[in-house]
Amino acid sequence: MTTPKIPGMTPNTFPFSPALLGQSPAAHQLISKHRSPAPLQPGFSTPEAIASMGIGLTPSASGSAGNLGIPQISMAGMNMPPDESKKRELAEILRLLALRPGRISEEGVERLAKRMGLDCYKDTTIPGVTTLSLAAKIFLLDIDFRDSQIPRVTLSFAHPPGPSQEFAHLADAILHKNLSPNPKEHPPLIPPSLSAFADNLNRLAKIDCLSALPHLNCFTAITGLYTSLSRIFAHESTTLEGGAAAATCKGTGRPRMHARSKVGLSIDYWQEHRFTTPTPTTSTSEEDEDTPKTYRVLIEVEELPTDFTHLNPITPVRTSTEWVSDEIKKPSDSTDNLFGDSPDSDITDWLDPPLEELLETPVPARFVAVLDPPVPIPFVDELHLFNALMLAPPQGVNVDTLEALLFPSAARAAQNSSSSSSSSSSPLQATRTVFGPSSSSAAAAAEEAAVHRYRLYTGYKPVYARFISEVPFSHPKELVGVFQILRQFVFVGTLLRSCFDPLAPAPAAAAVDADENDDEDEDDLDAFMGDAKPAAEREVALTVDLSLGSGGAGAGGQQGGGGGGAFSLGVIFPVEERGLVSFGVEVGRNAEVRVVGVGDVDVAGVERAVVAVEDLGVVVEWVRRGGR
Numbered sequence: 001m002t003t004p005k006i007p008g009m010t011p012n013t014f015p016f017s018p019a020l021l022g023q024s025p026a027a028h029q030l031i032s033k034h035r036s037p038a039p040l041q042p043g044f045s046t047p048e049a050i051a052s053m054g055i056g057l058t059p060s061a062s063g064s065a066g067n068l069g070i071p072q073i074s075m076a077g078m079n080m081p082p083d084e085s086k087k088r089e090l091a092e093i094l095r096l097l098a099l100r101p102g103r104i105s106e107e108g109v110e111r112l113a114k115r116m117g118l119d120c121y122k123d124t125t126i127p128g129v130t131t132l133s134l135a136a137k138i139f140l141l142d143i144d145f146r147d148s149q150i151p152r153v154t155l156s157f158a159h160p161p162g163p164s165q166e167f168a169h170l171a172d173a174i175l176h177k178n179l180s181p182n183p184k185e186h187p188p189l190i191p192p193s194l195s196a197f198a199d200n201l202n203r204l205a206k207i208d209c210l211s212a213l214p215h216l217n218c219f220t221a222i223t224g225l226y227t228s229l230s231r232i233f234a235h236e237s238t239t240l241e242g243g244a245a246a247a248t249c250k251g252t253g254r255p256r257m258h259a260r261s262k263v264g265l266s267i268d269y270w271q272e273h274r275f276t277t278p279t280p281t282t283s284t285s286e287e288d289e290d291t292p293k294t295y296r297v298l299i300e301v302e303e304l305p306t307d308f309t310h311l312n313p314i315t316p317v318r319t320s321t322e323w324v325s326d327e328i329k330k331p332s333d334s335t336d337n338l339f340g341d342s343p344d345s346d347i348t349d350w351l352d353p354p355l356e357e358l359l360e361t362p363v364p365a366r367f368v369a370v371l372d373p374p375v376p377i378p379f380v381d382e383l384h385l386f387n388a389l390m391l392a393p394p395q396g397v398n399v400d401t402l403e404a405l406l407f408p409s410a411a412r413a414a415q416n417s418s419s420s421s422s423s424s425s426s427p428l429q430a431t432r433t434v435f436g437p438s439s440s441s442a443a444a445a446a447e448e449a450a451v452h453r454y455r456l457y458t459g460y461k462p463v464y465a466r467f468i469s470e471v472p473f474s475h476p477k478e479l480v481g482v483f484q485i486l487r488q489f490v491f492v493g494t495l496l497r498s499c500f501d502p503l504a505p506a507p508a509a510a511a512v513d514a515d516e517n518d519d520e521d522e523d524d525l526d527a528f529m530g531d532a533k534p535a536a537e538r539e540v541a542l543t544v545d546l547s548l549g550s551g552g553a554g555a556g557g558q559q560g561g562g563g564g565g566a567f568s569l570g571v572i573f574p575v576e577e578r579g580l581v582s583f584g585v586e587v588g589r590n591a592e593v594r595v596v597g598v599g600d601v602d603v604a605g606v607e608r609a610v611v612a613v614e615d616l617g618v619v620v621e622w623v624r625r626g627g628r
Helices: 025-034 047-052 084-099 106-115 162-178 195-209 218-239 244-249 356-360 379-388 402-406 408-420 442-448 477-500 514-529 603-613 616-624
Strands: 056-058 072-074 119-123 130-135 139-146 149-157 254-259 262-271 294-303 324-330 347-350 365-378 428-434 450-457 464-473 542-550 567-575 579-587 593-598
Touching: 106 119, 106 130, 106 195, 139 195, 149 162, 162 195, 162 218, 162 254, 162 262, 195 218, 195 262, 195 294, 218 244, 218 254, 218 262, 218 294, 218 324, 244 254, 244 262, 262 365, 262 477, 294 477, 347 477, 365 379, 365 402, 365 477, 379 464, 379 477, 402 408, 402 464, 402 477, 428 477, 428 616, 450 477, 450 616, 464 477, 477 542, 477 567, 477 579, 477 616, 542 616, 567 616, 579 603, 579 616, 593 603, 603 616
Parallel strands: 450 542
Antiparallel strands: 056 072, 119 130, 130 139, 139 149, 254 262, 262 294, 294 365, 324 347, 365 464, 428 450, 542 567, 567 579, 579 593
């Protein structure tokens, strides 16, 4: 076999630099043994050949281990024509790479902090421990590194500490968990990502950057909101029927500082299955993984946009702990009712902090509520939300149907199915098992299980929506109306997800004995060969047809005038000896439920069932089994 010849190489020549082999004695001995004294032929392995191509080699300024002494390559002599598109692509790649937070390490944290504009200091006074201090104008974050462990993370505030320092220990626990691997797992070969820590550190750095001392401390302003909202939550928890759950899901919301892996103030405004799961009452920063999904907003600050028209209705950040009066509530007054609240009940007695300080020193920041998670809202209701705040909706045309936003993969599959078939539209479909009342034995529960097949029809009059991720505000009273709209469509999404999420295939039948399996197989074969109907005991999926409508549509699907009203889910399914059963679930503001029934449907019972279980499948099965 003949050895292939490579240009610029002799049989005893290596086409790479000795620096790439390292500095070990074995590597030098190998190179000296095989190095040829003969002059190298022109090729890619000689500097002369590389220089002849117009590529210059510049000696490295340092031969440290960081760059291995490799010469820097200059492409100046290539005479490549400028390509603006490639430059833009390269700039975009570099921008995306810069967004990556890196991995947990002392160098990674320091690099991340410098990128956010924080000052970094190292202290090695304690043997074996390196303290990395991240300093800003108002806060100081100390992180201790001991080998690959992080034993301590401490957050402190200044100018003055005020109420922010009272909750700093909760932030310490969250930041420490962000920098510590999961204790349930073994130490990974690759350190975990800094993404969670970077998100919290960026929130702190942004609040610090927009603070203008001594006139404005955004940390103190946010904790002032927490103080007032906590007083309202405590009052509503004792006066509203339902306690803390009602205050969270029907009132002003539950404020929390440094909770559920997020540093800062958050307000819980909705909790799924609140009647079957108790609302947590402790102030711990973390909750059990089995806790039902909770919707909240994160209270942050952002730079006040430039207003060339001088018509910006958003007032800049104000620092106060007196956003509400000592009485908390007062009789309803229609003069201050942006979102159409009920005039029968008492409303919160809000106060307005003075504006004199804003006139003396302009403040460049405003409050913003960041939705966690974002909520899909029909476009008409989104306009109503921002019009009530005298704001323009966010820019962008990322509008899609409501079911496509809630179930993107399923909606895409239904669209592909409709495009490949002759039909104009294909409904969103899913099959799931619905269990009846709980029984004492597993066999009895399996016998009570039923299979439902859901079909959602929206092709003739689709509901267009888009995700809302943040809402600017001037006063916490504006959040009450925002929460009413968010609760409405969070509950609508919960009802739809009870039917279509997760999208699972038809479940298998309940387990039976082996002898029964053999008998059923023989019956199925006989039925197939004899072209007979399936066995009587074979379970057939119950078909449930659903429809959507906005503006107060009832079970018949007729739309009301305008937007900003109730959102309707029409439900139709067959029942033996009763024919088709039809009812509509109208979800209004603040997730108020009203059921419109056709025939002998127990409207009041269905309303209570929908609110209690938040599951359309369970409600359908309850009605099918005789609930009227």
